[in-house]
Amino acid sequence: MSSLCTTSVPHCYLCGSQGTPLYTDLVDHLFGVEGNWQLKICENPECQLVWLDPMPTLEDLPKAYQNYYTHQIVNALPSKTILRTVDFFAYRKFNKLLLKLTGMQKQRMQKNFFFLKEYTPGRLLDIGCGAGHLLNRIRQLGWEVEGIDFDESAVKQAQNLYNLKAYTGDLKDIVYPSDNFDVITLKHVIEHIPDPAELLKECYRILKTGGRLIMTTPNIQSWGHQRFQQYWRGLEPPRHLFLYNCSTLAAVTKKAAFEKVHTQTTAASSEYTFARSMDTQRKCTGKTLNQLKFFSKTWLWEYYENWLLRRRPTLGEEIVLVAQK
């Protein structure tokens, strides 16, 4: 039994079809929220949206975030720990060259600045800004930025660390004027939202005509999900309420009145996803792997997925969606 109150969600948010179980007995390996969780996939082959059923109620959803990483201080993420066991300096030098030769460095740079380098700077809102690391980088490109996040301690960090204009709360609580922003960004936010079309409709209202919405989210159709199945990092129950592929993410964006919608996938940070997925797999199966093998596998898989994307462009670990008002 879960410690959170939940509500049953038998039908698809997008097309109303029944859902069929994709995974049962999922556990929160990341932040220890109690309960066994189930993901369902829409039975309509044209749709294939994936969602959590049952979902935490709106009232209890904040309890799923009590130990969440936006509460932690900067550099508290565990992703570099593996690298300390190898010759980090030699690795970095070699990998830098390889990243350049394979074009992956360019992709990482694009992702670091949230695909904004090609646009003329203007007014930008980041929804789910956390401690403001991304917003601070975007400001360095010349954008006039502000952010919102439901997490009060993360917002305080954004204000204190980077002197950013950041607010605590939901977008609907702030009530921005219409036609106010040139760009709205949502980095790994949409999968956490119980009513995504409602949020995106409000984004549409406050964007200027010609303004852009840019989102990233885990890709349920990715090679990593196919490889790791129920251990895949992108599932993250019970915080990820919906899991999208390119077409379901485009559909939810179109439901919110956006017409010009473009999606692509990227493997720019797939190494992180593979490492965390393998951690979970090891925890669940008891299989051990020495640190060097562990690191080599995740590193090689990132290059493999990048190579794979040339032939099968929908298999990257993350979806990047750009929609224009």
Ligand SMILES: [Zn+2]
């Ligand atoms: Zn559906």
